[in-house]
Amino acid sequence: MADPAEQHSTAAQPNSLRHGPDERGHFGGRYGGRFVAETLMPLLLELNAAYDAAKADPAFQKELDFYLRDYVGRPSPLWFARRMTEELGGAKIYMKREELNHTGSHKLNNVMGQILLARRMGRTRIVAETGAGQHGVATATVCALFGMQCVIYMGATDVERQKPNVFRMRLLGAEVVPVTAGAGTLKDAMNEAMRDWVANIADTYFLVGTVAGPHPYPAMVRDFQSVIGEETKEQMQAQEGRLPDVIVAAIGGGSNAMGIFHPFLDDASVRLIGVEAAGHGLDSGKTAASIERGRPGVLHGNRTYLLQNADGQIDEAHSISAGLDYPGVGPEHSWLSDIGRAEYVGATDDEALKAFQLCTRTEGIIPALESAHAIAYAAKIAPTLPKETLLVVNISGRGDKDIFTVAEHLGVKL
Amino acid sequence: MSRIAARFKTLATQGRGALIPYLEAFDPDLETSLALLKAMPAAGADLIEVGMPFSDPSADGPVIQLAARRGLKAGATVAGVLKMIAAFREQDQETPIILMGYLNPVEAYGHARFCTDAAKAGVDGLILVDLPPEEADILEQPAQDAGLDIIRLVAPTTSDERLRYVLSHASGFVYYVSITGITGTRTASAEALQEALPRLRAATDLPVAIGFGIRTPEQAATAAGIADGAVVASALLSTLADTLDADGKATDQTLPRVLNQIKDLATAVRAGEKKAG
Incomplete structure (x- = not known):
């Protein structure tokens, strides 16, 4: 149970970005x-x-x-990834361990x-x-x-x-x-x-x-997933005595990202980064990066950024990760992107595969291919950030389900 | 008076309901679907619904999904569909045309530009399946400016209170979705339709057409008798699909078989008596 001061700090304020x-x-x-x-x-x-x-x-x-x-087994731990931090040699990397939930994901x-x-x-x-x-x-x-x-x-x-x-x-x-x-x-x-x-x-x-x-x-x-961010806030406070500086999460539809972002929307010092699946590359035509390569339209009941052709027909998305293989994205992410509160970037299939192995080898955690996209981008920026920077990656799921896909891409026959 | 209002008025004086067949634009190709469209009035179509193919028709059953896919494969675009309507209008000034589709292609084309160009092409009304009145402000003004009716769908799930709200945003006629489900799957009973109509009549003076699940001439006659019109879609598209060759191309059977089916439907609708409803 959070103390009243902490609860107050996460409640929506007037002029809050959390009223929508x-x-x-x-x-x-x-x-x-x-x-x-x-x-x-x-x-x-x-x-x-x-x-x-x-x-x-x-x-x-x-x-x-x-x-x-x-x-479900909550709360999930906030894990300091010591070996990955040392290997990357920059920001201090924490992992929000959503893969430890029952059924293996957020x-x-x-x-x-x-x-x-x-x-x-x-x-x-x-x-x-x-x-x-x-x-x-x-x-x-x-x-x-x-x-x-x-x-x-x-x-x-x-x-x-x-x-x-x-x-x-x-x-x-x-x-x-x-x-x-x-x-x-x-x-x-x-x-x-x-x-x-x-x-x-x-x-x-x-x-x-x-x-x-x-x-x-x-x-x-979003409300049901916000428990991820609420816990992260408390746990970082307990471990480091302050807010994190950067939060990185993978985006397909965007529920794990919205869950960890939302409690921090009013904390302007916290950089929020959503990592879309770039597939073969953002400009390859084989991508699932709806925000970066799509434009607003209407599909599945909401207006949001969509991968679509000039005539408004929805394009097929592509990603190595089935969970990110979607031509749309949650509408709140579209808004957060437009107003610049969150940044949206891409990680390719290959980058995700490398990050999958990096995380497994350095932390003994096999992440889902979805989460590996977030790890890939975190690994890209961590070396460029000062050592005192607190960076949280949301490990939204575990990767046991993906070992066959990964083996195939690595040319290993199981 | 709009073409839609004029047509329903004429039919009312004749004491019968309307047969409203549906075709998917560019299914299986532009030439065939335009030829079908042009031949429909003579076969007995009183109004015609033209489907605008969309990649993700989430309210439609398998038959319309496949038709939309064939249309897209044949190169259907919003501009192409409007051109097709314009070609129809060169020979027919009276049969109302209602475009039916999903919002996103219209949004990509531009709401106002779409309404202007659709009206110019000779379109009379729009049915956008995924645009409920709550979200329709983006299209209502441009449609009104262009003289296009926005035809509203109402369903068995629509409450009386909501019915009043929805119908306050309707013009042209009201499309009663007679079943809860996707197109071309189930059929409502005559009794269920009889029961539904007084509720609609109490809420609107607009003509009411019944759609979703009307397949046979008897069902069409029943629906057109109870209400003011019957929409037949999946049954016609199934027939069309059956006539295609292994490569999905039209054959010499395509037009005759679909048109004969429309004739049978029209004969039944015209023989049916208008019941009080």
């Missing part, structure tokens, strides 16, 4: 919103009301805290919040989209925990490259539906999950895994 979105779900008056078919609008309004009521109910927070502590923070909400709303069937399978595994896990029916939509390409997670989901009792439309990745899985929801509104809850989609999902998922 507005009633319509818009960030900065431009991004976000609710761009869905009329059939879904009443459901979103119902969800909004149910979430507002839950947020205001201390019993809900108490229940969530219980599950976060005893089931995804469970959000899923736990939403499953409790779905139960409050009386829903019995859960649908979700997944890319790398981390969100799918987290969702299947809580469905097993609470005895709910679970249907996971996953692009057929991702089903192929994330076999261990597919098997995990099936063991947990979920039905995994491969989606063959488009390139068979996260965007197509999202389309299919929305179609399922609209066809099964009476009993079904759509459990979105990232800070994107129609309002209230971006704000709600």
Whole structure:
């Protein structure tokens, strides 16, 4: 439990950047919103009301805290990465160990919040989209925990490259539906999950895994993930007696990044850096860097930066990491980029592979390929920063699921 | 009076509802879809919905998804779709054309520019599936300035209170999505439609068309009889897809089979009596 002074320091101030979105779900008056078919609008309004009521109910927070502590395993440690710091010879690198959560990633923070909400709303069937399978595994896990029916939509390409997670989901009792439309990745899985929801509104809850989609999902998922940043703030205070200087997190849809950024938005001294998947390179045409190479448009219920052609057709994203392989990004990130509060950069497939090995070799932590993008950029800037700089990398997930992909790229046959 | 209002008025005096067939622009190529569009009024189309292909049609079922993909593969763009409508208008000044699609291609084209150019091409109304009234301020003024109707979708899930709100943003006609689901999957029963209509009538004076899940001439006649029009989309696109060759190209069966289906639908709709609803 934080002391009152600390709690005050993380609460939103007047003129705060933490007040968004507005009633319509818009960030900065431009991004976000609710761009869905009329059939879904009443459901979103119902969800909004149910979430507002839950947020205001201390019993809900108490229940969530219980599950976060005893089931998810929070708080996650803030680890000083001594050997990596020494090897890079610059900023002091800390790792927020979200990979230690149950199911191996930050995804469970959000899923736990939403499953409790779905139960409050009386829903019995859960649908979700997944890319790398981390969100799918987290969702299947809580469905097993609470005895709910679970249907996971996953692009057929991702089903192929994330076999261990597919098997995990099936063991947990979920039905995994491969989606063959488009390139068979996260965007197509999202389309299919929305179609399922609209066809099964009476009993079904759509459990979105990232800070994107129609309002209230971006704000709600952010709120559930903000525990990452709240803890980081307290832990850094305890270990170093001050705020961190730089926070680096990987961005696909952007939920782990938003979770660690949001509690620091009003702390102007803290540099926030989101690392998008540059794929083969930002200008290669094979990238997932929506903010750096996209422009604003509307997809999956929100206005945000999108990879799209001149005619407004959505491009296929590319990344070695299935979890970052998405042509959009959460709308709040789009806004933070426009106002310059957070910086958005890219790390390529190759850089992520190198960082994956660096982290494994120096810290004994096998990171998810998603998180390896953040490590790659941290490793790039750390040597250029003074030794007293406190740099936090969010290790959003563990990399066991990725060893086959990495082996293949390293030319190793398993 | 707009073409849409004029057409519904004429049909009302004839005591029947409208048949509103759908085609996806550029499916499977520009020439075929333009030829189909041009032949639709003579086959019995009272109004026509033209789909603008989008890469991620998240409210549509597999049939329209595939049609959109074929259209995009054939080079469909917003400008290309508008040109196609303009070509249709050279020969037909009366049949209302409603463009149906998703917001992003319109946004990429530019909201105001799109409305101006669509009206110039001879478009009468717009249905943008993912643009609810809450977000529609970006398009309402330019559409009104250009004389385009914004046709609103309402669904069985739309509450009475929300119905009033949604319909305060509607013009042209109201599109009743008769099922909760994606296009071309389920079909609402005649009883469910009978029950739904009084609720809509109480909330609007606009004509009401029913869509989603209408496949057969009997279903079309029922819907057009209970409401003021029936939209048939997936059933026609399925027929079109069945006539394509192994490379997805049109064959000599493509136009005749789709047009014959429209004729059968039109015959049933015209024979059906208008019920009070």
